[in-house]
Amino acid sequence: MLLKKEKWSAFTQALAAGRLWAPVKQDGAARFAPVAAGETPDLDYDNTTVPAKTLVFPQTETLYRYRLGQTAMELPGPGEEAVLLGVRPCDARAMEMVEKLFRWDVDDPYYLKRRALTTVVGLACKEPGANCFCPSVGGGPAGAEGMDLLMVDLGDAYLLETVSGKGEALLEGVKDLLEAAGPDAAAHKEQVVREAAGKIRRGVDPAGVPEGMPGLWEHPLWGQNAAACLGCGTCTYLCPTCHCFDIQDEVEGFDARRCRMWDSCMFAEYTLHTSGHNPRPTRRERTRNRINHKYNYFVQKFGVIACVGCGRCVNLCPVNIDIIEILRQAKEAL
Amino acid sequence: MCNANPYLPYTATIEETWFETGGDRPIKTFRVTLDDPAAREGWSHRPGQCAMVGLLGVGESMFCISCSPTEGNFLRFSVMRAGKVTGALHQLEPGDKLTVRGPYGNSFPLGDWRGKKILTVGGGIGQAPLRPVIEYVRANRDDYAGLTMIYGARTSNDLCFKGEFEAMSGCGDLSCHLTIDVAEEGWTRNVGFVPSMLMDLGPSPENTIAVTCGPPIMIRFVLENLKKLGFADEQIYTTLENRMKCGIGKCGRCNAGPLYVCKDGPVFSYAVLKNIPEAFA
Amino acid sequence: MDLEKLRKTAAEIVSREDVKYLIGWRQGTFGYRAAPCFVEDAAGAAELTFSPLCSANLATYLTLAEKLPVPRGKEPDSRKTALLVKGCDSRAVVQLLVEKGVKREELVIIGCPCPGMVDRALLAEVIPEESAPADLKWSGGGFVLVKNGLETALPRDRVLAEQCRLCRHPNPVVSDILLGEPVQPWEVGPDGGVDEIEAKDVADRWDYWEEQFSRCLRCYACRNACPLCYCKDCILDRLNPTWINRAVNFSENTAYHLARAFHLAGRCIECGACERACPAHIPLGKLNRKLAREVRDQYGFEPGLDANAEPFQAAFKPDDPEEFIL
């Protein structure tokens, strides 16, 4: 279906009748924020600093709450449906990937609940960033994996492609605003996507890396690349596929909750035993684990590289530790 | 794990507590029963499995269940006072409430070991996961060809379950070898490190399964010595411990290489572990 | 800066028996980045660079190294660490010396007088950042971007980083070897960022910081990038007692940032590393500069200049200001 851009405002208004999240720009960076009725989101933005995962896997999430001194535990309610507008293909694909983990063996009710309640309206990329490398890891500027609906910017209109039943239902609700796509829309889309892909300058072919990783365990590349690492959580917190968390009890007066919050494998405390022993004592081991988790362990368990090539960790690492460069070195060392 | 929400624990009541050891990091054992009768009936664990024990308002930590299901319909945890949660647990007395969720992880394949001789090699608090193995084998003593236990700690006061083992060693179904690192007055048993005691005893690998747990450095030397004694990789089992938060393979931190200790473990045969470089880090 | 001389000097130093490695900067892997690098041999020294992109404060690495236990029978590595310093890096070194965080005899300090660094974001506003690593240099009073042999001049005022605009000590205050000629310190104007907040009324200030701190992810990049945040066991990480909950919300974030700023009061040397590291672009420098200003104006103290000074918060004067006391 086709959505003319003059109908964009009406379209978003219709979506904003329910809960709608879309990127907003603030201080030079975009982030997902709720869109109130009357506001029109602007999709002209570079990728958000914090990935869309934060809406299905919030940084802090209450597991259950209770009163101190009592044993009754109250679970969160059923939650509300929400539409997530303008999600980039990398972020959407990551949500799908992380779902594999959250479905593995035991279902994680919190992630799956939010995932089920969320309709992801994706947006194909037109202007990839300087560090985008999604094609290297099996994605692409118009990949629809993990989305319910894909929008492609064709200049004067958006081409809307339904990916799932949820996306279809969403379109059904706004069908008055849409018109049928012409016969040349598909070719137009092809061209837009091809142009976008052509603008991606960085990349590395990871073929052979997952199988080769165990052989590189003691390779000096880990120490060399981790030397400058500060041990902060930027790369992992901004990674759309990083899903590690910590569980803590928090008390305020007699109200308390057990909640989970993002944690990062780059922190020393992450694996620190209470005895003081740390199985990953330095940043070398922690960096090695981060890359291995994405390019080796996850592949072994779920058959896919847990990196979507969004480039956030490269772009925002305070000391320019570059996963593309690490992979290039790893490949060279194979 | 019967709760629909895997993060939601059962409440449980402490029935009995006692100190296993003293010192600045004492070990206290808790005998616990679940409050909900249905949960109590539904609960079943196997030797080697763990459970997440928590205190509302403080936090949760993973502990191995240090009793065998053959001992009765209760749970036992032996906890060393070390950090925030364990410190708070040590304050508890009979009648106090806990939260428990689990059991988590795999277990020792005791069914497959029928007809074999079992050798356990433990050090310090590492004896806690081995205790259910010993109890289980004792309860089904006719199924197994032998049971030998080597257990050591720094001093005689650091030996867990000492009284129990001393009582057991008298009744003939267990050959019990205790050792402490440094000689002390009144100690008539062996003095020396666990790995060297293992060598001194020199158990035959024939039809034997060796199970070891203890501090990482001890495990490393015990494995070395077991290999010297001729044990095949498949005959050696150990149980790992890493920091854990969720217990169900989601939170990510307990991995040793590609294996999640909480799901794929905590019990591993050396045949598996020897290919995991991080396992003995 | 004569890069040949820099590389040659560095190569000589890392070849010395008593030097473990040299910490310097190399060209980044993309766009407007330079990366800290660890040089262990003369060949590695060829990678070193010093450009207007080398804003990372290398003094951070002096206290960051995680030491593994020395294997039995082996001597600990007592060789020196060599590092390149700009003015701000050198002030951090001095402050570390004051706090006995490092030992002077374990350092070889190579001073690089610094005409000022560019701000990556400001630069990207003028010329968008690209995938290929850019080449930037100082020229005349400003900066020049070199791309495909073409030079684009960039006015200094447009792209100079904020902390550099306010820098009073562009020349290293301590060094064993000084490369090149000292630069002429420039006129430092008013600190508009801090003034602007001071001019707000108190409720508006709260709203301003609420908006900023709400974005915080608590990735701790600000803390880890800071050359003077080097406690082995940070009190803000501790769970027992828990000063700051791990939950990420406005209240905890505010407590974290205020505590972080306070712990740097009288210690912060205003290098801007915290703000540069922040992925959420929280203007952390303003908090630190406000406190540094109060310490300077009210107490007459400026950290990181004198290695024999007393640590500010572990000292007092009988006539310290006390107008605020009831």
Place this chain on the structure above:
Amino acid sequence: MSEQFEPNIVAFLCNWCSYAGADLAGTSRVQYPANINVIRVMCSGRVNPLYVMNALQQGADGVLVSGCHPGDCHYMEGNFYARRRLGLLKELLEFAGVDPRRFHMSWVSASEGHKWKEVVEKTVEDARAAGPFDQFRRRQIDW
């Protein structure tokens, strides 16, 4: 709202002077507002700025730190350190948008029961004027 807002004040008093001063006020039947929750510490120099922040986070509308007069410290110089640190903390809180009326520091000696009354009255009055301080409270968000 006709009912007057009663602020909740946390006061850290040094054991040797201010606590004794407050005690004297009590035994001398000096009347002062009951909004003060006293926490006795051994010295004002022992008051970690994190205590102040934590009190505010846990629902205090104002915080008071009181110690011996300069020169009178039982530990010779503890209050001098407190003065330097808490003076800066006051600047920081104000810069961050915490109303300056919410945080006070005072010197009250063991014999100054009446000064204690004045200090408390001023602190309570100020906090009352500043109003309830809910913005900084730990809130269990995203339930």
